[in-house]
Structure formats: C-alpha cells, structure tokens
Amino acid sequence: AFKHLIRKVKWFNEDINFKSLEEVNLEELLKEVDKDRQKIRAFLQGEERPQNKEVLKPVLIVVESPNKARTIANFFGKAVRRRVGDHELMETSAGDRYIMITSSFGHVLDLNKEEGFHGVYVNGKPVPVYEVIEGKDRIVESLRRMALEAQEVLIATDPDTEGEKIAWDLSELLKPxxxxxxxxxxxxxTRKAIAKAIKETRDFDYNLVKAQVLRRVADRWVGFEFSKLLQHAFGKHWLSAGRVQTPVLGWIIQREKEYRQKIYKVAFPIDEEGRLRVEWVFEDKESAQSFYEGLSKVQVELLEEREEDRNPPPPFSTDAMLKAASDAYRWSLPKTMNLAQTLFELGYITYHRTDSTRVSDYGIGVAKEYIKEEFGEEYFHARVWGEGGAHECIRPTKAIEPEELRALVLSGQIEGLTREHLLLYSLIFNRFMASQMRAIKLKVLKLRVKALDKSQEVEVPVQILQDGFNRLLPVEVYKPMLGTLDVSQRKNMLSRPKAYLYTHGELVQEMKRRGIGRPSTYASIVEKLIERGYVIENKGFLIPTNLGKEVYNYLNSREEVKHFLEEEFTRRLEELMDKVEAGAEDYVDILINLYRDIIEVDKKLEVL
Structure with a gap:
C-alpha cells in the first residue's frame, strides 16, 4: 500500500523523494526548521529586512493547445490567469524565470490560394506565399502583445516537422x-521534461521546416490540379484527389473485391477445449466438400518437443498503437489519435506521433520502478529497442498503473479523462511495461497433423515454464491430443471471404509497410476519404462507396495523371522529404521538377 502511495504522490510531483528514518538525521533537520522559523519571526517583528533578490526573468512559452498550456502551468504552482486581447495567458514562476504560457491553437499561417501557382510563385525558384489563416489574426495580435512583455520567447510546439513549421512561422511573426x-x-x-527543455533551448531546424513546406506544396499542387479534373468530369465541386488518399482508396477498393471472392475451409480441433484448431483452405467448394465428407479420423504425431524463449513485443509506435486500438475496440484512427492527443497534452504519455520504438534511459527507469515493485527485480529486463535519435516510443510518463489512474479520476483528483482515455492508457501502459520484462520460457510441441491425403505441421505452445512479460500480456497455451482422433462430430466446413475488409488499424499498417503517409497524417488520410464520401465505415471496417470506385476508376483511366496518383510516386516523394529533413536534398530542386511535370500534364489536359 505504501508503494502505491509513493507512486500516487510522485504522479503529482516527481521531485519528491521518500527516505527511511535511518537515512535521515532528524536532529539536523529540526535545527534547519528552527533556523527558518527564527528568520520568519524576526522578519515579522521588524528585526530583519528581506535581502534584495534578483528580479525574475519574464519568459513567454507558446505551445499549440490550451490543454497543454494549462498542464505545464500547473507544474509550477497555481498559475495566475489573465487575458491579453482575446487570448488567455497563464503566469507562474519556475526557478529564476517568471513564465507566461499561452497557446497558438495550431498553425497560424498557410499557403495563399490566389497568388502564383496555387500559392507559390515559380519564376526560376519556387517562392511559397503564406498568409495568416482566417480567424487567426486576433491570436497573432495577442501573441505579439505578449511577446513585448517578455525578455525571451520560447516556441514549444510539437517535436515533428509540423511543429517545427508552426514554430518557425510564429518566430517570424513575433521577431519584430x-x-x-x-x-x-x-x-x-512532465515537470522534469519541461524544466529541462526551458534550460536547453535550441535554434530552429530549418531542414524540418523545408521538409514540411515541400510536403504542403506537393499536396497542394497535386491535390488542387487533379481535383479540378475530377470536379469538371463529375460536376461535383467537393470531390478531391490526392497523392496519398488516391492510392489508399485503391487499396480499399481492391480489398473489397477480394472480400467478395469466397474461399472454403475445413477445420477441426485437436484439443479437448476446442481452442486449438487446424484447417485446410480450398479455392473451390467441390474440393472442400469432398475433403469434408471423407474426413472422420486424423492422426496427430509428435515430431519435436523443445523449450524456447519468447521475447515481448516492442512498445508502441503510432501505427502499432492505432492497430491495437482498432483491434481491441474498433476505434477509428481520428478517435484514437484524439484520445492520445489528450493523454499527451495532460502529461500521461509521451509524444504519440512517432515511427520509433526507442526507449530512453528515463523511460527504462520508469519501467524499472514499476516492475521491481509489482513483480520483483528478476522480472525487469531493460531493452532500448529502437535506434538512437530524438524520437521515442509511446509510453507512460510515470509508473502509475491504469487502475491507480482510474481511481484518481473517480476520486476527482485529476480531471479531463474519460473511460476511453483510460482504455487507451491501459493498452499503452501494459505494452510498454511488458517490453521491459524478461522473456518467457515456453515448452513448444512441433506436431504433424494428417488428414486423408493431406498433412501440415504446426507448432503449439503447451506450457509456460518461466513467467515474464505474460504477467501483463497473456500468452495462450494449449493441450493438444496425440494419436488418432475422431473428428467426425467436431469438424466443420464454411466459406469465408478471400480477404477481410480493412480495419482502420490494418490500413495504417499497410501504409507504413508500403512507405506511404507518416504518423502525423495516418488519421487525416482515412478521415478525408470518409469525409469525401469515397469510403464508409461499418463496425470498424472500411468499405468503398460507388462514388469512391467511380472516382478511382476515372483517375486510373487518365494516363496523363495516373503517374501522380500511384503509390510509387508518393513513396519516392516521401523518401525525398526524409532526405530534405536530413539535409541531404534541396527542396527547391524537388519542387522545380514537380512543377515542370505538372505543367507538362496541364498542357495535355484540355480541361485544365
């Protein structure tokens, strides 16, 4: 119980440390307390004047969302709130700084739609023309007034290309x-991460900014140009095409075609409980029927018995988190990302848009603290997983388990979390902690199953010889029966689709596998397909509409534009964006080549 109390206290202030009485010199401690009391008494009685202190340095911190601003402000005591124009500003002290925290509400600038070629002047060298987003003028004005009050401005937007572009835009707007x-x-x-970030500021990474500009301009050019083609052909002004959304739509359509094709399977269990099933798949019904009718007894033969170590899965990256949430709860991508956004902004998980599974030293420390207390030191096995770099996996920021967090919510000690937030937190917490636990030792049987003229080999875990990560992520074991089994009353034959419709999670993993999209865009791609009426969602599955099929088939039939809307084009462009981000390619050259290609297509299309 005391260990749980310590974790709860540290949830609110991670700098608090508990020590046993044997480690503390109570006599010296009481002397220090008495000294402080005497100073206060002397001050109150006018016998001592307070010494002059150095004036706190006023620092303006700009984040993206009000939620995050409030969370950060509360780390350093009760914040004073005031309004500057129409904008809320929270003020508190942190060490030698008087920090003023506010939010930009995301992007403040975007490409102009009227100037040049869809917002970019192209006279030898592309020059994007940005303007303040409609409705953001008053926010910019308030931020400028706040900047005048500070000695220093720190832009603390998200740690990715989108966040870097927002930060760059804000710096340009506030510099005067x-x-x-x-x-x-x-x-x-977390308090520790924020305090460290305040002390260890950096310059803006212009390579990240250029990569985001390249992505935005490429999306604008391809999207606007070929959306016009669609709108003209179908007479519907809301239709759109895109370098990512169109190939992804094609995958969904192809998967639905496979879903409508049937295959047949004959299956039977080889254990008492009926959980361990062996099956044969047939392309045609006649072959399946013949096999099914002739099947009465099967032979299960033991080929090998061995012990093996099984490691836990890595902690979540964005695509893995989306897949797990989709599988467990049939949540859509936007829903899961919105829940994760709140968990991040309120300080419960690390940044949730990441391709990395890397675990930092601090993250390993969080896991060690929890695993040692809950299961014992022998269960802890530190793993870094991914390669080094700035980004990390998605993990809890502190060693507080889901049930404890739920208790804090129910007791009213923390606010802003729903049942669904807790479900997602539980997935993230268990996956991360399991990734830092020892492997399990399994007894595995290799079996050969013979049925009529067919046979197949299966490997079956039958016993957990040593616990490990399965304490958090259960691993199934089975009790197969050996020898001749009568399956005449336990067999079944059924038809099923050749492939099942995509779920949100499966589609994300397909995007990652094929090199299309990024953690920051996965959800918006699917959201746009649904918004345009190209795809509908039914019980977590994605189904193409007739409109979606017509649009895709039309674009696919136009040889002039087909190249720009194929996955190979997008994959190559994504690779170039990564190189720009790393400083290995010039985004200007890429845009010039893209512009020339699009203009060449324009000449071939009468409608454009």
Whole structure:
C-alpha cells in the first residue's frame, strides 16, 4: 500500500523523494526548521529586512493547445490567469524565470490560394506565399502583445516537422516585437521534461521546416490540379484527389473485391477445449466438400518437443498503437489519435506521433520502478529497442498503473479523462511495461497433423515454464491430443471471404509497410476519404462507396495523371522529404521538377 502511495504522490510531483528514518538525521533537520522559523519571526517583528533578490526573468512559452498550456502551468504552482486581447495567458514562476504560457491553437499561417501557382510563385525558384489563416489574426495580435512583455520567447510546439513549421512561422511573426526567440522541445509533458527543455533551448531546424513546406506544396499542387479534373468530369465541386488518399482508396477498393471472392475451409480441433484448431483452405467448394465428407479420423504425431524463449513485443509506435486500438475496440484512427492527443497534452504519455520504438534511459527507469515493485527485480529486463535519435516510443510518463489512474479520476483528483482515455492508457501502459520484462520460457510441441491425403505441421505452445512479460500480456497455451482422433462430430466446413475488409488499424499498417503517409497524417488520410464520401465505415471496417470506385476508376483511366496518383510516386516523394529533413536534398530542386511535370500534364489536359 505504501508503494502505491509513493507512486500516487510522485504522479503529482516527481521531485519528491521518500527516505527511511535511518537515512535521515532528524536532529539536523529540526535545527534547519528552527533556523527558518527564527528568520520568519524576526522578519515579522521588524528585526530583519528581506535581502534584495534578483528580479525574475519574464519568459513567454507558446505551445499549440490550451490543454497543454494549462498542464505545464500547473507544474509550477497555481498559475495566475489573465487575458491579453482575446487570448488567455497563464503566469507562474519556475526557478529564476517568471513564465507566461499561452497557446497558438495550431498553425497560424498557410499557403495563399490566389497568388502564383496555387500559392507559390515559380519564376526560376519556387517562392511559397503564406498568409495568416482566417480567424487567426486576433491570436497573432495577442501573441505579439505578449511577446513585448517578455525578455525571451520560447516556441514549444510539437517535436515533428509540423511543429517545427508552426514554430518557425510564429518566430517570424513575433521577431519584430521580440528578437530573442528560441525553440523549446520536449517529448513528454512532465515537470522534469519541461524544466529541462526551458534550460536547453535550441535554434530552429530549418531542414524540418523545408521538409514540411515541400510536403504542403506537393499536396497542394497535386491535390488542387487533379481535383479540378475530377470536379469538371463529375460536376461535383467537393470531390478531391490526392497523392496519398488516391492510392489508399485503391487499396480499399481492391480489398473489397477480394472480400467478395469466397474461399472454403475445413477445420477441426485437436484439443479437448476446442481452442486449438487446424484447417485446410480450398479455392473451390467441390474440393472442400469432398475433403469434408471423407474426413472422420486424423492422426496427430509428435515430431519435436523443445523449450524456447519468447521475447515481448516492442512498445508502441503510432501505427502499432492505432492497430491495437482498432483491434481491441474498433476505434477509428481520428478517435484514437484524439484520445492520445489528450493523454499527451495532460502529461500521461509521451509524444504519440512517432515511427520509433526507442526507449530512453528515463523511460527504462520508469519501467524499472514499476516492475521491481509489482513483480520483483528478476522480472525487469531493460531493452532500448529502437535506434538512437530524438524520437521515442509511446509510453507512460510515470509508473502509475491504469487502475491507480482510474481511481484518481473517480476520486476527482485529476480531471479531463474519460473511460476511453483510460482504455487507451491501459493498452499503452501494459505494452510498454511488458517490453521491459524478461522473456518467457515456453515448452513448444512441433506436431504433424494428417488428414486423408493431406498433412501440415504446426507448432503449439503447451506450457509456460518461466513467467515474464505474460504477467501483463497473456500468452495462450494449449493441450493438444496425440494419436488418432475422431473428428467426425467436431469438424466443420464454411466459406469465408478471400480477404477481410480493412480495419482502420490494418490500413495504417499497410501504409507504413508500403512507405506511404507518416504518423502525423495516418488519421487525416482515412478521415478525408470518409469525409469525401469515397469510403464508409461499418463496425470498424472500411468499405468503398460507388462514388469512391467511380472516382478511382476515372483517375486510373487518365494516363496523363495516373503517374501522380500511384503509390510509387508518393513513396519516392516521401523518401525525398526524409532526405530534405536530413539535409541531404534541396527542396527547391524537388519542387522545380514537380512543377515542370505538372505543367507538362496541364498542357495535355484540355480541361485544365
């Protein structure tokens, strides 16, 4: 119980440390307390004047969302709130700084739609023309007034290309009002991470900015140009095409075609409980029927018995988290990402848009603390998983288990979380902690199953010889029966689709596997397909509509534009964006080549 109390206290203030009485010199401690009391008494009685202290340095911190701003402000005591224009500003002290925290509400600039070629002047060298997003003028004005009050401005937007572009835009807008602007970066919203980020600011990464500009301009050019073609052909102004959404739509259509094709399977269990089933798949019904009718007894033969170690799965990256949430709860991608966004902004998980499974030293420490207390030190097995770099896996920021977090919510000690937030947190917590636990030792049987003229080999875990990560992620074991089995009353034959419709999670994993899309865009791609009426969702499955099929088939029939809407084009462009991000390619050259290609297509299309 005391260990749980410690974890709860640390949830609210991670700097608190507990020590046993044997480690503390109570006599010295009481002397220090008495000294402080005497100083206070002398001050109150006018016998001592307070010494002059250095004035706190006012620092403006700009984040993307009000939620995150409130969370950060509360780390440093009760914040004072005031309004500057129409915008809320929270003020508190942190060490030698008086910090003022506010939010930009995401992007403040976007490409102009009227100037040049869809917002880009192309006279030798592409020059994107940005303007303040409609409705954001008052926010910009308030931020400028706030910047005038500060000695330093720290832009603390998300640690990815989108966040870097927002930060760059804000710095350009605020420079005339305060030239002392730095980039502040953190990957988890905790007091320790924020304090460290305030001290370790950096310059803006222009390569990340250029990569985002390239992505935005490429999406604008391809989207606007070929959406016009669609709108003209179908007479519907809301239709759109895109370098990512169109190939993904094609996958969904192809999967539905396979879903409508039937295959047949004959299956039977080889254990008492009926959980361990062996099956044969047939392309045609006649072959399946013949096999089914002739099947009465099967032979299960033991080929090998061995012990093996099985490691836990890695912690979540974005695609793996989306897949797990889709499988467990049939949640859509936007829903899962919105839940994760809240968990991140309120300080419960690390940044949730990441391709990485890397675990930082601090993350390993979080796992060690929990695993040692809950299961014993022998269960802890540190793993870094991914390669080094700035980004990390998705993990809990503190060693507090889901039930404890739920209790804090129910007791009203923390706010802003729903049952669904807790379900997602539980998935993230268990997956991460399991990734830092020892492997399990299994007894595995290799079996040969013979049925009529067919046979297949299966490997079956039958016993857990040593516990490990299965304490958090259960592993199934079976009790197969050996010898001759009568399956005449336990066999069945059924038809099923050749392939099942995509779920949200499966589609994301397909995008990652094929090199299309990024953690920051997975959800918006599917959301746009549904919004345009190209795809509908039914019980978590994605189904193409007639409109979606017509649009895709039309674009596929136009040889002039087909190249731009195929996955190979998008994959190559994504690779180039990665190179721009790393400083290995010039985004200007890529845009010039893309512009020339699109203009060449324009000449071939009468409608454009």
């Amino acid at each position: 009002y305060n030239p002392n602007i730095k980039r502040m970066e953190f990957h988890e919203v």
